[in-house]
Amino acid sequence: MQTIVSTLGTTVIFFSLYFEVFLLISLFESKKKRKELSTLEYYFPPVTILIPIWNEESTIVDTVESLLNLDYPKDKLHIMVIDDGSTDRSLEALQKFKGHPIVEVYSKPNGGKYTALNFGIEKMKTDFVGCLDADSFVDKNALKNIMRRFTDPEVMAVTPSMIIEKPSNILRKMQRAEYSYGNFMRKAYGSIGAIHITPGPFSFFRKEVFQKIGMYKHAHNTEDMEMAMRMQKNHMMIVNEPGALVFTVGPDTIKKLYKQRVRWVSGFLGNLIDYRAMLLNKKHGDLGLIVLPFAAFQIIITFILIGISIHKTGMQVYKYIYQLMTVGFSAPIFDFGWFFVDTSVLSILTVTLFLFIISLIMYGYKTVYGKWRISIEMFYFVFLYSFIAPFWLIKSVYNNIKGVHAPWR
C-alpha cells in the first residue's frame, strides 16, 4: 500500500511540476513580445458594455458608476444594463441613470444570464462588446488597456486580470491568492494561445465573433467558458491583458463559495465533455495537447490526493484506536530532532511543488500590483483549500454523472 501511495503521489507531482514548468518557460519565451505590447498605441473605437443583472439592487449603481469613471472617450462608450426579470428593486435603483446619454436600461423576462447577454448583443450598434457582472468594478484604465490589444486584427477577444479587492475575511483572502494564481495562469495561457475561459467580468469581443460562431448558450451555466472553447475550436485568438484590472468581491461564506464552485466545476466538466474532441488534439496547439488534458487531470489528481489523505489519516486513527483498545489511554510518544523529519523523495517533491505554487501566486501579485509580495493568504489558499475543494469537486463530478445542472444561486 505504501508503494502504491508513493508511486501515485510521485506521478501526480511529476505531471503537476511539468505543467508549471511548461507555463513558466512559455511566459519567459513571450517576455519580449509582451514588452512590445506594452508600447502599443491606444485605440478608442466605439464599444458597448453589457451588464446583465438579476436582483442586484445593492451593487448595480456602483458598477455602472465605475464604468462611467473609465478613462475612455464618453462619446465612444455605450453602457447597456439588461435586467433579467429582477424581483427586487434593481430597476428602481437604475432610475438614477434615466436619461443618461450613454446608459441604457432594458428589462426582459427572466431567462438566464446568457439570454440577457444575447439580448444586448442583438441590440448593440458597435463593433466591440464586453460584459461586466454586477458584482464587479473596474479600474479606470482597464478599457483603454484592453481595446489597444484589438489593434492586432487577429485578436478576437481580450480577457482582463481579476482581483479580490480588500478581502474582509479568511475566505475572501484565500480567494485573493487564488485569483492571483488565476492571473498568472491567464497570462501564461495567453502567451501560448490557450485561454479557454473569457471571464464574465470585463472580457471583450469583436462583434464578428458572434456573427461567425453564434450567440451565447446555456452551456451548463458557464457560458463564459463555452464561448471561449467555441472560439478556440474555431481557431479564434483570445489574448490576456494583465493591465486591465477588474475588482470583484467573491463569496463571503463557505456555503456561497461552495455553490459558486460547484457551478464552475460542473460547467467546466460539462463543457470539457462537450468539447472532448479538442483534448489531445494537435490542431489546437498547447491548449489541446497540455492545457485541457491537465485541467481534466487535475480533477483526477484531486481524487488521488483525497485517497492518499484518507489513507494516511485512517492509518493514524487506526493506530491510535488499536493502542487504546490494547493498553487503554496513554499519551502518545513523539520522537524529535532532524533525524525524524520526513525527507523522502515524495516529501521533498511535495515541498518543491508547494514552493512553486507560492512563487506563481507571488508572480500573479506582481502582474497586478507591480511588485513581489508574500502574505499569509497564500498559505490559507494552499492549505485550507485542500480541505474544502474536494467537497465541490465530488459534488460537481456527481452532478455531471447524474446530469444535474448546478443553479446560479
Add this chain to the structure above:
Amino acid sequence: MENKKQIDWKKYVITFFITATIFGTAIYASNFFNNKRIDEIKSIQESISTNIMSSETQVSLLSDLDCQDVGSSMLSTELNSLASRIEYSEKNINNADEEVQQLKKAYSLLEIKDYLLMKRLSTRCNKQFVFALYFYADSAKCPDCDKASTILTYLREKYPELRVYSFDYNLDLSALKTLITISKIKDNLPAIVIDGKAIEWPQDKDSLEKIIKAKYPKDAKVATTTSSTSTKK
C-alpha cells in the same frame, strides 16, 4: 482571421528535462539525508559500544565494587535513542535495506551485551531489575507482534525497572541465535522471556502485567528501559 497553432516540441522536451532535473535533485537530497541518518546511527553505535566496553572494564577492574560508580541509565538512554532511529530507518529508508539490516544486527549485539552486563550488575550490586527478552517477527509471520509491542512499550513506561530487550527473531546474527537457543524459544511468536524463563504469550495486557508485577521490586527507583525495534511492515 483564423489563428493556426503550431506545436513547439522542443519546449516539451526542455520542460521534461527541467522537471527530470528537479526530480533528480529531490532524489539526491533524499539520499543525502538518508546517508546522514546512517552515519548518525553508526556514531551512536560506536559510542554505545565504547560505553559498554568501559562498563565491562569497570566491573572487571573493581573487585571490591562500588556499585554507585557504574552507571547504567545513560547507556539505556542511548540505546533507546538508537532503537527509535533504527525503527524509523527501517520504515522509511527503502533503498538502504541492507545497510539498515547491518545496523540492526549491531544494535541487537549491543542489546545482548547490555543485557549480560546489567545481569552481572544486578547480581553484584544487588539491583533488582526485571529483564524481559522479547522476540518478534513481521506482522505477516506474527499477527500478535504488533499487540505485544504495544503492550511492552506501555509496560516499560509504567515500570521503569523493567528492562525490555527486543529482537527480530529472523535476524541473521549468530549471537542472537545462541540467545534464542539458550532461552529455549520456539518459532511460536511473539515469545517473551522474563528473568530467564520463557513464558507463554499471555494474549492481553492485564495477564502480562500480572506476571511482571509479581517479579517487580517494591522499592524500585531508577528508570531504566530500552526501546523495542518495531517489526517492518
